[in-house]
Amino acid sequence: MHFSVQIPIRFGDVDAAGIVYYPRLLHICHQAFEECFQQRGPMPYHRWTRDQGLGFPTRDLEAEFTAPVIYSDPVQVDVATSDVGRSSVCFHFVGQQSQGDGDPKVCFEASVTKVCCSIEGMTPVEIPADIREFLISLEVSR
Structure with a gap:
């Protein structure tokens, strides 16, 4: 079962056009990753890294930007996993925003x-x- 979190869009996230600068969207994905650990994991990510001396650095990423994220409503980010292996896992993030009209896209x-x-x-x-x-509990249904 996936995890969902609302991430607020702040003034510092947007450019002069009022659109979230694309590297910030990757940061929003990481915020959702950490919040998933915080709310559903065995312990918060920061505590796990500190206490266990382990982390999950990124090896590969792909992203597709299909609509601008604007300085308005928060972004709902859904987090799921697949391919949980011996030492690796793939996280999938989907970001939706209603942009004031109540219809998330x-x-x-x-x-x-x-x-x-x-x-x-x-x-x-x-x-x-x-x-x-924990990671297996987030796996995408096949």
């Missing part, structure tokens, strides 16, 4: 492959069992 989609790594050596390690269980 998809504005961006991104797939981000992350690898569980030791922070000290940045070497891949096996995803711990509690994190694996």
Whole structure:
């Protein structure tokens, strides 16, 4: 089952045209990733990285921007996973915004492959069992 979170759009997120600058959309995906850990994971991401000395750096990403995200309503970001492997997982993000009309439309989609790594050596390690269980709970239905 996927996870959904509302991410507010702030003045600092937009350019002179009032449109969210595209690298900020990738940051919004990361905010949704961390919020997913915060609300549904075995522990908040920042605590996991600090206490376990592990992290999920990005190995690969693809994004498609289908409509501008504007300085108005928050963006709803849906988070799901697929391909949970020994040390890697693919996160899928879909961002929707109603832009004041009450009719949400998809504005961006991104797939981000992350690898569980030791922070000290940045070497891949096996995803711990509690994190694996959490990631599998987010898997996209096939």
